[in-house]
Amino acid sequence: MDVVFLLHLLLVFMIIGAFITVEIKNMLSAVISIGAVGFTLSMAFLFLGAPDIAITQVIVEILSLILLIRATVNVDNVAIEEKGESVFHNRTALIFVGIILVFAWFAFQSLAPFGEPLMRVSDYYLNNGLIMVGATNFVTSVILDFRAYDTFGEAMVLFVSISGAFAILRRWKREQHKDFLRIDREH
Amino acid sequence: MTLYFLNFVLLIIGLYALVVKRHIVKKILGVAIMEYAVNLFLILLGFRKSGIAPILTEDMDLATFIHTAVDPLPQALVLTSIVIGLGTLALMVAMAIRLYERYGTFDMDEINRLRG
Incomplete structure (x- = not known):
């Protein structure tokens, strides 16, 4: 197929x-x-x-x-x-979705046709990756060598979002705070 | 071209869920659908007709490999983007769980009313 x-x-x-x-x-x-x-x-x-x-x-x-x-x-x-009021919201949203889709159809005509990528930068990676990095998987050589700073920054974003999730979900600090409040009220 | 358009329809469905729905988890699912669409669009831009994966094996010639491999650059960027998507999804789900514990509902309008 x-x-x-x-x-x-x-x-x-x-x-x-x-x-x-x-x-x-x-x-x-x-x-x-x-x-x-x-x-x-x-x-x-x-x-x-x-x-x-x-x-x-x-x-x-x-x-x-x-x-x-x-x-x-x-x-x-x-x-x-x-x-009941959200029916109006739904209709407005659908009208705008239609307009966006029509404009997107015209915008996609100016892209490179499917199946023929531009590959201006990637030609350099494919030509020199084996000699400069030595990895046979070119995705890995781009991630860890040619664009290692990008990967570093993205790892930083991942770390920040995961630590944010932990900070939101933790329990012990809030309970401690509640205890302090109770002690204040008792005295 | 129709592939790009179908992909854009997928993005628009996610945007619709994000804007119109009032349930917080539905909004999170909309963001996830938009993420899928953007990742798939970047990979579609780097696809080559009858292309092979950008992995060199022993029985391949480098000169012919360069003209048949798909673009490795968007794949490398999307690979980290998918993992970051998991991180942001965890953050959003954590916020949703906290909001439910605080207000007892997932309805955005109800939360706005209770807060005011």
Whole structure:
């Protein structure tokens, strides 16, 4: 089967999954549906010649599913009833979505056609990567050698976001603070 | 071209969930869908017809490999972007859990009303 046709099928499946995610009432079903979208994305990466990213996507998808199920389980997992006024909001949003899609169709005409990448910088990496770095996987040589500073900055962003999540979720500090308040009130 | 357009439709679905829905977890799911769309778009830009993965094996010739491999640069950037997406998702879920413990609901309008 042709790769481009297969990619069309995968993308249509992803759009259907994303639509179900947005519109379904039960939140646990929405989370499972976005898991289907993510694993289909991993398959698309595999067919696009990016096996490293496909593996990473599978692992990250499993972890994010665990996180999202933690957020939805044990609470009332039914979506919130829409109020009457939000029908107007829905219609306005749909009109703007239509306008954006029309403009995007014209904007995509000016891009390079699909299947013929520009590769102005990447030609240098492909030509000299084996001699300068010695790695046979060129993605790794770009991450860890040619663009190591970018990777360093992105690792910093990851560290900051994870430590922010820990700072929000920690319990001991708040309980200590509550104890202090109680002691103040008693005296 | 139609692949780019379908990809953009996916991004727009995420944006719609982010703007219109009132449930916080639905908003988080919208951000996740937009992330998927952007990552896939960058990889699609670097795809080459009948291209192979940018990994050199022993039985390949370097000169022909250069003209058949797909673009390694967007793959390298998207690889770190996916992991950062997990980090920001963890941050958003942590905030949502805290808001639920504080206000007892996931509804954005209700939280705004209770706060005011």
